[in-house]
Amino acid sequence: MKRLIYIAIALISLNSCKREQMPYEGPSLEDINGTFGFLNAYKSDKTIIDFSKGEVVNFSAEFTKICTWKIEIKGQSSGAKKVLEGKSRNIGAPLSTWNGTTSFFPMFKNENCVATLKIEGVTDTFNLNIIVTGLKKPSGFVVANFESGISSKWTTFIQNGASMDFKVKSDEFVVEGSNYLNMAGTVNWDWLIGLIDFPATAYGNGTDKTFPITSIADDVYFNCLIYGVPNSNPSRILFQFKEDDNGNGTFESSADDEYDKEIIVNWEGWKLVSFKYNSLARLVNGTPAVNNGNSKFNPNSINKISMLHLANPTIGPGSTKIDCLMFTEKGPLEL
Amino acid sequence: MLKAKHIIILFTSWALNGNAQISPKVKITGGARSIINNQNIQVNDSIPDKTTPKGNAGGYALIDLGFNISPNKNTEILGMIRIKNQYGGFFGGGVTFDVRQLWVKGIIADAVRYQLGDINLKQTPFTFYNNNEDLLINQNPVTKMQQEIVNYETFYKNNTWRQQGASVDFGLNFSKYLQEINVNGYITRLNMTNFGNVPERLFGGSTIDFVVNDHLSAQYNLSSVFDVTGTGTDSNSFRNIVNTGAFKYTNTFKNYPIVLKGEFGNSSMYYTKDSNAPMLNDFFLNPSAQISFPKLNIELEVGYLNVGPDFRSPGAQSKRINYNSALTSFGLYKQTQADRPMGLGDIMGDNKLYNNGISNKIMAYHPLINNVLPYGLATFNRNGIYGIAKWSNKEKGLSADWAHYQLSEIRGQGTKNLKQYTMSNVQLGWNLSKVLKLKKSLKISTAVSYQQTSRAGDFSFEKVDLQSIQSAFGFEWEFAKQLELVGGYTGLQGKGNDQVSNRNSFTEVTDFKDYNVNLNESITAVGLRFRFTEKAYFGIMYQSFNYENKAQAFDNYKINQTLIIYNLLF
Numbered sequence: 001m002k003r004l005i006y007i008a009i010a011l012i013s014l015n016s017c018k019r020e021q022m023p024y025e026g027p028s029l030e031d032i033n034g035t036f037g038f039l040n041a042y043k044s045d046k047t048i049i050d051f052s053k054g055e056v057v058n059f060s061a062e063f064t065k066i067c068t069w070k071i072e073i074k075g076q077s078s079g080a081k082k083v084l085e086g087k088s089r090n091i092g093a094p095l096s097t098w099n100g101t102t103s104f105f106p107m108f109k110n111e112n113c114v115a116t117l118k119i120e121g122v123t124d125t126f127n128l129n130i131i132v133t134g135l136k137k138p139s140g141f142v143v144a145n146f147e148s149g150i151s152s153k154w155t156t157f158i159q160n161g162a163s164m165d166f167k168v169k170s171d172e173f174v175v176e177g178s179n180y181l182n183m184a185g186t187v188n189w190d191w192l193i194g195l196i197d198f199p200a201t202a203y204g205n206g207t208d209k210t211f212p213i214t215s216i217a218d219d220v221y222f223n224c225l226i227y228g229v230p231n232s233n234p235s236r237i238l239f240q241f242k243e244d245d246n247g248n249g250t251f252e253s254s255a256d257d258e259y260d261k262e263i264i265v266n267w268e269g270w271k272l273v274s275f276k277y278n279s280l281a282r283l284v285n286g287t288p289a290v291n292n293g294n295s296k297f298n299p300n301s302i303n304k305i306s307m308l309h310l311a312n313p314t315i316g317p318g319s320t321k322i323d324c325l326m327f328t329e330k331g332p333l334e335l
Numbered sequence: 336m337l338k339a340k341h342i343i344i345l346f347t348s349w350a351l352n353g354n355a356q357i358s359p360k361v362k363i364t365g366g367a368r369s370i371i372n373n374q375n376i377q378v379n380d381s382i383p384d385k386t387t388p389k390g391n392a393g394g395y396a397l398i399d400l401g402f403n404i405s406p407n408k409n410t411e412i413l414g415m416i417r418i419k420n421q422y423g424g425f426f427g428g429g430v431t432f433d434v435r436q437l438w439v440k441g442i443i444a445d446a447v448r449y450q451l452g453d454i455n456l457k458q459t460p461f462t463f464y465n466n467n468e469d470l471l472i473n474q475n476p477v478t479k480m481q482q483e484i485v486n487y488e489t490f491y492k493n494n495t496w497r498q499q500g501a502s503v504d505f506g507l508n509f510s511k512y513l514q515e516i517n518v519n520g521y522i523t524r525l526n527m528t529n530f531g532n533v534p535e536r537l538f539g540g541s542t543i544d545f546v547v548n549d550h551l552s553a554q555y556n557l558s559s560v561f562d563v564t565g566t567g568t569d570s571n572s573f574r575n576i577v578n579t580g581a582f583k584y585t586n587t588f589k590n591y592p593i594v595l596k597g598e599f600g601n602s603s604m605y606y607t608k609d610s611n612a613p614m615l616n617d618f619f620l621n622p623s624a625q626i627s628f629p630k631l632n633i634e635l636e637v638g639y640l641n642v643g644p645d646f647r648s649p650g651a652q653s654k655r656i657n658y659n660s661a662l663t664s665f666g667l668y669k670q671t672q673a674d675r676p677m678g679l680g681d682i683m684g685d686n687k688l689y690n691n692g693i694s695n696k697i698m699a700y701h702p703l704i705n706n707v708l709p710y711g712l713a714t715f716n717r718n719g720i721y722g723i724a725k726w727s728n729k730e731k732g733l734s735a736d737w738a739h740y741q742l743s744e745i746r747g748q749g750t751k752n753l754k755q756y757t758m759s760n761v762q763l764g765w766n767l768s769k770v771l772k773l774k775k776s777l778k779i780s781t782a783v784s785y786q787q788t789s790r791a792g793d794f795s796f797e798k799v800d801l802q803s804i805q806s807a808f809g810f811e812w813e814f815a816k817q818l819e820l821v822g823g824y825t826g827l828q829g830k831g832n833d834q835v836s837n838r839n840s841f842t843e844v845t846d847f848k849d850y851n852v853n854l855n856e857s858i859t860a861v862g863l864r865f866r867f868t869e870k871a872y873f874g875i876m877y878q879s880f881n882y883e884n885k886a887q888a889f890d891n892y893k894i895n896q897t898l899i900i901y902n903l904l905f
Contacts (some may be wrong), residue, residue, distance in 0.1 A: 019617055019643050024747035025716075026836060026844030032749065038716035087846070218568060278531070 027066055031089060034065035042091070042126045050134030051100030057130060059096040059115065063089055068120035073098060073130065077111040080104065080246045085317060091117075100136030101334045105225070105270035106175045108132055115335050122334070124237065140223070140328035141213055143198050143305060144332035146179040153202030158194040161187035163317060164195045166309075175225050175270045176324050176335065183235070183309040184319035191236075193318050195308040198325075210301050213327050217297030220277035227321035228267040235265040235320040236310040245293035246304035251303045257293035260284055262310075265320050274332030299327075345772055360406065364905065365399040365415060366487070371422065371899040379891040382670040391664060394422045394899075396629060399435055409781065410441035445507040447785040454502050455495035456521055458542055459598055461619055461642075461723040462558040462577050463650035465494045466711030469682065469704050472782035473762055475809030475823020477860035477876050478902065481684035487904075498523035498538070517544040523691055525560065534567030536560065538650065550602075556600070558650045560695055564607075571608040575695060577601070577648045581618075588626065597622035600832055604842070606648040612841050617643030621712060636723040644716040644746040649695045651713035658699040660688045668892060677701075679827055679856045680880030680894055697842045702850055703803040703829035706788045707740055707758040717742045717756070732766025732778075748836055749847055750790075750797050757787040768772060775813040782807045788833055801852070804828035821874075824863035829854050853885035871903040 040062035049057050059071055070085040081104040086095040098115075102108060110132055117126040146168045150156060158166045164185035174263050185193050199212050226237060241259045242251035251258070259280035263273055278297045281288045291296055309323070311318025328332055360535030371394035378384060401415030415436035421429040438452030457464055472669035474482060490497035500523030507516045520541040527536040538556035548554065556579040579600025586593055599620045606612035623638030658677065663685050668675040681688060682704075690698075700709035708714045719742030727734040738760045744753040762782040768775065783806045790799035830853045837846040862876030876898040884890040 019745075020645060022746065023643060023751050024749055026749045026847060029749035029834075029847070030794065033794070033849065255466055 006087045010190065028069065031066045036067065036119065036122055037064040038062065039064055042128065044115065044128050044130060047129065048131045048133060048202050049100075051132065051136040052134030055134075057098045057115075058093050059084070059091055059117075059128070061091040061117065063119075065089065067122075070118045071096060071115055073113050073115045073117065075108045075111050075113050075132075078106050078109045080106050080108040082108075085264075091124055099334070100132070104335075105272070107335060108135060110135065136335070138324065138326060138333060139328040140333060141211065143325040143327065144181075144196075144210075144333070145177055145326075146181045147177050149179070150181075150196070151202055153199070153206070155194075155197040155199070156194065159185065159187045159190060159192060161185045161193065164194075165319075169321075173227060173321060175227070180225075180227070180321050180323040182319075182321050184229075185316065186317040187265070187311070188313050190313055191310040193309045193311055196308055198305040198307070200303055209244060210303055211299075211305075213299050213302070214329055215298065215300040217278040218276070219276050220299040221328045221332045222261070222277060222326075223274040223328060224325045225270055225323040225335070226263065226265055226273050228265045229319040229321075230268050231317070231319055233311050233315035234320055235318045237263045237265065237320065237322065238283075238306075238308040238310055239263075240306040240308070241299075241302050242306065243293060243298050243301040243305045245298060245301055247301075249303075254292055256303075257290075257291040257295060257298070259297065262286060270321075272333065272335055274328075294325050348507070360404060362403040364401040364403050364413075364599050364715065366902070366904045367396075367398045367485070367897075367905070369396040369901040370394045371646040374666060376665045376894050377871045377893045377895075378668055380669045380889055384668075384670040386670055386672055387665070387668050389729060391837065396420050396422070401436060408441075409445075410439065412439050414601055436536055447503055447887075449501065449503045450764075451501045452499065453490075454498055454500060454523070455490065455492060456498050456502065456523070457495040458540060458556050458558060458650070459554075459579060459581060460712040461579055461598055461600060461621070461648055462556045463496065463540060463649050464711065464713070465491060465496045465655065466651070466713075467491075467494070467655060468711050469654070469656050469701065469707055470599075471500075471705060471760055471784045472805055472807050473764075473780055474683070475780075475807050475825055475858075475860060476644075476811050476821040477823060477862050477878060478683040478807075478810075478825055478858060479809070480864075480874065480876070484900075484902070485565040485686040485689055489689045489691055491653070491689075496650070496653075496693065500524055500538075507762050510724065512547075514546040514548060516519045517546070518542070519544075525695075526564075528566040530567070532567055534569065534572065535563040536573070536695075537563060538652070550584055550586050554583075555579075556581065558648065560649050560693070571606050573695065574604055575602065575604040575649055577650070584630065592627045592629070594625040595622075596625070602646050602648055604645075606841075613843060615645040615647055615842070617645035617647075617715070619643060619646050619713075632727045632729075633726040634723075638721050638723075639719075640712065640721060640740075641718045641745070642713065643716050644744075646713070646715045648713050649693050652697070652710040652715070653690065653692070653694045654698040654700065654710065655689050656682060656701075657688060657690045658701060663687045665892075665894065669889075675892065676882065678880060679825060679858055680878070680882075680896075683825070683858065696840065697838050702788075702801060702835060703786075703827060703852060704805070705786070706755040706801060706803070706833065707742060707786050716746055718745045719743055719756070732764075732768065732769035734764040736760070736762040748834065748844060751793060752790050752792050753767050754788055754790045754799060758784065769780070774842070775816075776819075777813070778811045780807075780809050788831075799831075799833050801829065801831035801833040801850070803827065813850065815846060817866045819862075819864045819866065821864050821876075822861075825858040827854070845869050851886060855883040855885065857881050867903075874898075874900045874901075874902075876900065 019262065038061060042061040045058045049055050066087060066089050068087045069091060070083060073082040080102050083103045084096050084098065113130045113132055114131055115128045115167055149168045158164060165182050167182055168179050169182050174180055183194060187193050200209055239261045243257045244251055245256045260283040261275055261280050262283060277299050282291045336766060373392045375390040397417060397419040399415055399417050401413055404412045405766040411647045413436055417433045417435040419431045423429065436453050438450055440450035442448050463531050498520060502521035504519035509515065522537060522539040523791055525536040525538050543555045545553045550627045557579050558577045564572050578683040579598055581598040583596040601618040603616045605614040621640050623636055625636040627634045653845040662675055662677060665675055721740040742756040747753050764780045767777040767779060786801060786803045788801040790797060792798045805827050807825045810819045814820055834847040835850050836844045837848055839845050856880060858880045860876060860878040862874050864874040866872045878896045881895045882892050
């Protein structure tokens with residue numbers, strides 16, 4: 001009996017002694033530290049591209065060693081920039097695929113672009129020319145892009161402060177399309193400078209009481225482009241998503257949920273801001289608070305979105321610009 | 336704040352009343368400490384520094400007040416509250432109240448012991464073990480005092496990890512085949528769900544100890560980290576299971592006591608639904624033999640260690656020091672507000688650097704402090720032999736310990752050539768009062784740890800040669816009744832190059848970072864300590880910590896520190 005137990009233990013032990021055989025772990029040191037050279041030249045599969053048709057450009061190259069590489073695509077007219085980067089022996093999809101999106105705003109135009117390959121530790125750079133003939137169209141539900149100005153179906157409230165400039169503009173700051181909304185002014189008695197309410201009834205045929213988006217909160221993203229103005233008084237943009245949980249066609253704070261997002265605009269220039277709907281919380285004066293509805297994220301029950309521009313009244317003027325307010329599903333907006 | 340104060344006052348008065356009325360049922364336990372600290376930093380920089388402060392002073396007083404209550408003979412409850420006051424925070428400002436410990440333990444039906452709440456847990460060096468691999472050698476008495484405070488703060492005691500959960504243990508006696516079986520099981524919570532993408536993560540395990548006879552015992556150990564399916568929105572769950580077997584055989588060989596022991600086992604780490612995640616399976620072996628020569632007071636041990644490159648055991652491979660932590664003192668230095676490199680002075684006294692939890696990631700290590708076994712015996716990708724010798728002479732008050740490890744990698748890192756590791760530790764202690772026949776205590780101690788890592792190669796980028804020495808010298812001289820002069824030196828010198836592996840979230844090697852170093856760190860310390868009792872002392876210490884990077888001279892700095900410590904345990 002004892003011997004059988006010992007034999008069983010020994011067999012189980014031997015069976016457990018399996019080790020995956022591989023020559024070494026990680027990338028080859030020879031691949032990392034060898035001499036740099038091209039095995040296949042740097043090239044793109046297209047030189048003329050129409051992103052509006054869903055086309056993409058693939059860049060490729062093969063090196064003699066593993067390299068840290070970066071492709072900077074720059075619009076010669078817009079100054080827009082897209083950066084693709086990686087660390088590999090081969091440049092290839094998906095890391096080196098450009099679908100017309102932008103890394104540094106403004107956005108690309110129909111223009112000539114130069115795609116420059118830079119390799120860490122190599123002084124030479126390598127250029128390719130790409131001609132963009134059609135632009136990528138943002139996909140998602142557009143809440144506001146200000147291309148037709150401020151809709152009469154939206155509700156606005158603008159304080160009667162000094163130097164108020166709450167207008168749609170089409171000047172050199174345009175980032176997407178032809179227009180954006182400027183929000184600026186000095187209100188020395190209140191944090192609120194101005195607001196716009198976007199009711200669900202402002203869209204479609206005007207009869208829907210909720211926005212036409214999925215009920216799966218984990219899939220829903222809200223996106224916008226915000227311009228940070230160099231300023232000692234950083235603007236705050238507060239989005240309030242007001243749900244109609246009881247289905248009576250209107251938002252009531254005593255019976256429905258509201259989810260809020262406050263964005264402190266502490267950067268300079270345009271920036272794409274995206275957030276997941278189920279990452280939001282109810283805020284009262286910036287502090288998390290309890291909701292009065294079903295306390296569940298119901299994006300398909302959003303009845304109204306309020307956008308408030310706030311700034312500290314004791315410091316001075318607040319100023320920002322905004323564009324491209326959109327819902328997307330399954331991922332953030334790509335511009 | 337007032338509410339918290341009132342609760343404590345009520346609790347204290349209730350407990351004290353209870354103590355007065357039914358004294359055997361309530362015991363008060365805890366500790367008190369006060370530290371006044373004054374530090375200044377000297378920086379070697381080419382640009383005059385006008386952006387970072389060069390000194391700081393402060394301190395705190397704290398009391399840990401624990402109420403150990405036994406409501407009945409089978410139950411014991413401990414609740415410990417910490418009241419801490421930063422100096423300068425008078426009249427309630429700067430005062431914090433925390434619950435430091437909370438547990439219940441007892442015996443069910445005179446057979447099963449249980450504990451709920453805070454638990455100190457330990458299994459074997461390959462399953463669940465709090466290694467101290469960043470302090471390989473005994474420290475000088477001044478840094479040792481600081482380490483004792485760190486250990487108290489972090490609950491490091493006898494290589495246990497402090498966890499929150501539940502444990503049970505019980506034993507069974509047999510009349511045939513076996514003498515007894517002892518069973519221990521535990522379950523603890525590593526992190527709680529956020530009801531979103533972070534699931535509930537638990538750590539559980541058990542040890543079954545089979546005592547065959549007076550000479551032979553065997554053990555089965557299980558430790559497992561796992562996500563509870565359904566507690567987050569992501570159905571992908573992490574699993575890391577370690578199974579080990581161990582044995583111990585004791586007898587005599589030609590009248591010399593011998594011990595043959597060993598542990599062997601395997602691990603499996605995987606994600607249930609992530610097709611990008613690898614499944615890492617591997618095993619380890621660690622047999623050893625020990626012989627004692629009682630007349631000579633000598634113990635010798637030789638062992639073999641083989642731990643696979645893919646062996647993963649979070650409970651045994653989590654490190655005490657989190658080398659990515661922000662430093663408490665002078666975290667930013669120089670005009671450029673650069674991050675100050677962590678040094679021995681921080682490691683000895685900054686308890687904020689120390690980790691309380693189990694990590695399922697591979698934690699960073701310091702190649703100069705321990706490159707050979709950074710995760711203790713459970714360090715993966717090691718193969719080789721070791722020897723340990725201990726000698727003591729009680730009459731002369733002498734003791735000496737020696738340990739030597741000769742190891743190599745099992746799987747190369749970016750090359751087929753394997754790194755070779757050597758580590759030798761020597762520690763000597765001498766109670767001179769026995770030899771000099773002094774009435775009062777005079778002790779000296781010294782210790783050295785030498786490490787070498789090397790790798791040959793056809794190319795210069797393959798070659799690795801890194802050497803480091805840790806050393807310590809200390810003395811404790813009781814020159815008046817209960818009053819001691821203490822002091823010593825701790826040093827770390829290292830030179831050479833290595834390549835440190837970068838790992839992804841699945842612990843796979845993705846890249847290598849060159850590590851070139853020529854470093855000299857030293858702590859020189861001296862102080863006076865008045866011992867009220869074994870558990871209470873008052874000390875005034877001065878310590879100078881020097882960080883000298885010969886490869887990058889502008890990183891260099893020196894921190895001088897004066898400490899006044901009062902420490903009491905009751």
